[in-house]
Amino acid sequence: MSTHSLLHEPLAIDAQYGLVIHRNFIPLFANDAYAHCFGYNTGQEILALPSLLSLIAQHEQDTAKTAYQRVMTGLDQPGVRTFENLNKDGELITVLTVDSVVDWQGEPAMQIIVVDLSRQIAMQRQLLASEQRYRELVDGSIQGMLVHKDFQPLFCNQAYANMYGFTDANALLAQPSILPFINTQFHVQAWQDNQALLAGQVAVIKTEAKGLRADTSVLWLSLLSRPVDWNGERAVQVTAMDITEQHELREQLEYRANFDGLTNVYNRRALSEHLQLQLKSAITRRRPLSCLLIDIDNFKAINDSFGHHAGDVVLQHFAKGCQQLTRQHDLLGRWGGEEFVLVLPGTALQQAQHIAERLCCAMASMAVPVGTQSITFTVSIGVAALSPAIQSIEQLVGSADVALYDAKHRGKGQVVVAEVTAPCLY
Numbered sequence: 018m019s020t021h022s023l024l025h026e027p028l029a030i031d032a033q034y035g036l037v038i039h040r041n042f043i044p045l046f047a048n049d050a051y052a053h054c055f056g057y058n059t060g061q062e063i064l065a066l067p068s069l070l071s072l073i074a075q076h077e078q079d080t081a082k083t084a085y086q087r088v089m090t091g092l093d094q095p096g097v098r099t100f101e102n103l104n105k106d107g108e109l110i111t112v113l114t115v116d117s118v119v120d121w122q123g124e125p126a127m128q129i130i131v132v133d134l135s136r137q138i139a140m141q142r143q144l145l146a147s148e149q150r151y152r153e154l155v156d157g158s159i160q161g162m163l164v165h166k167d168f169q170p171l172f173c174n175q176a177y178a179n180m181y182g183f184t185d186a187n188a189l190l191a192q193p194s195i196l197p198f199i200n201t202q203f204h205v206q207a208w209q210d211n212q213a214l215l216a217g218q219v220a221v222i223k224t225e226a227k228g229l230r231a232d233t234s235v236l237w238l239s240l241l242s243r244p245v246d247w248n249g250e251r252a253v254q255v256t257a258m259d260i261t262e263q264h265e266l267r268e269q270l271e272y273r274a275n276f277d278g279l280t281n282v283y284n285r286r287a288l289s290e291h292l293q294l295q296l297k298s299a300i301t302r303r304r305p306l307s308c309l310l311i312d313i314d315n316f317k318a319i320n321d322s323f324g325h326h327a328g329d330v331v332l333q334h335f336a337k338g339c340q341q342l343t344r345q346h347d348l349l350g351r352w353g354g355e356e357f358v359l360v361l362p363g364t365a366l367q368q369a370q371h372i373a374e375r376l377c378c379a380m381a382s383m384a385v386p387v388g389t390q391s392i393t394f395t396v397s398i399g400v401a402a403l404s405p406a407i408q409s410i411e412q413l414v415g416s417a418d419v420a421l422y423d424a425k426h427r428g429k430g431q432v433v434v435a436e437v438t439a440p441c442l443y
């Protein structure tokens with residue numbers, strides 16, 4: 018391509034952008050906008066410079082000279098480039114240049130339109146730095162963070178991956194769904210929450226859920242979910258805290274508060290609460306309810322003969338045997354020492370008596386192995402049922418207690434049914 022064919026480009030001296038015309042970097046024309054890019058006030062100040070090369074960063078000067086030569090000799094097309102230039106104060110500024118060859122006073126010259134990109138680049142740098150800071154915050158957080166779309170993971174931090182037993186977050190992200198990591202018992206709730214968040218019905222949902230790690234062990238999580246826009250898509254962001262330890266501790270405390278540590282049956286307080294509920298329900302629904310007060314006979318003698326530990330083992334065998342012989346919804350509790358209460362919902366007095374007889378026989382034939390020895394024992398049982406005269410826990414257990422006392426007096430190892438002072442209506 019000849020130099021002449023490039024001389025048709027129009028002059029752009031009215032441009033809003035910075036504009037300079039030069040020949041071999043000797044300025045021929047510069048507008049004020051060009052001067053402003055470099056920290057000067059007027060184009061005249063630029064024209065006073067012996068060479069525009071002083072405005073170009075040292076390491077870019079050879080490139081600029083070569084580009085000038087190649088364009089002016091027709092080897093290269095004029096074009097768009099970015100350069101690092103220097104302003105008046107010697108600071109680097111990044112500019113976008115649009116070259117063209119123009120006719121200046123009858124001779125070809127290089128016209129350059131300049132756009133200062135420094136501000137955009139500085140903003141981009143700030144954005145990158147803030148993204149980097151954000152990334153470090155997210156990656157360094159001990160809280161797990163996940164973004165998912167209908168449970169397909171889109172993003173997670175290392176803490177989230179670690180919680181689920183993944184050493185590499187990408188391995189978790191490669192999973193098609195995170196649902197397998199949520200206990201099935203929580204799936205319906207998880208779907209409902211997901212729908213509500215995506216539909217914008219709720220702004221945030223706080224829950225606790227049971228999860229499954231990659232090795233199928235259980236973990237408990239405190240979760241905070243909210244909708245987010247993720248690359249233009251509506252998704253759900255989840256912040257997760259591993260509360261497995263706290264949860265286990267809470268369960269242990271709850272267990273200790275409600276169950277007897279030796280026999281693993283309800284303690285007196287918990288059983289009283291359950292009995293109260295059963296009593297209320299039986300009265301309201303006009304359903305029968307019975308109660309057995311069971312006492313291991315001559316327990317002191319067992320302790321004295323075989324030792325306290327042997328006595329403990331007997332108590333454990335009794336409780337286990339009793340549970341095996343009764344229905345799942347019957348409630349067994351340790352009332353104190355070697356005394357137990359068995360609550361039989363939906364069971365009338367006569368039926369309760371049969372159950373008591375069965376228990377009495379079963380216990381008498383049980384041999385509890387302790388070391389090399391084998392301990393046998395009997396139980397005495399008092400039976401009472403809800404009736405018009407018996408409408409409270411105190412009356413029910415009190416009535417069974419009277420019957421139990423009677424059983425002891427009659428020689429132990431037997432069942433006595435409480436006297437019914439008024440006919441049972443149901």
Ligand SMILES: Nc1nc2c(ncn2[C@@H]2O[C@H](COP(=O)(O)OP(=O)(O)OP(=O)(O)O)[C@@H](O)[C@H]2O)c(=O)[nH]1
Nearest residue numbers: 312313314315316317318320325326328329354355
């Ligand atoms: N090993 C053991 N003994 C207990 C426990 N709780 C209470 N005991 C003992 O159970 C014994 C109950 O004795 P008593 O109230 O005299 O009753 P008993 O020997 O069964 O006599 P009868 O009720 O008349 O048959 C006491 O010696 C208590 O110390 C326990 O958790 N473990």
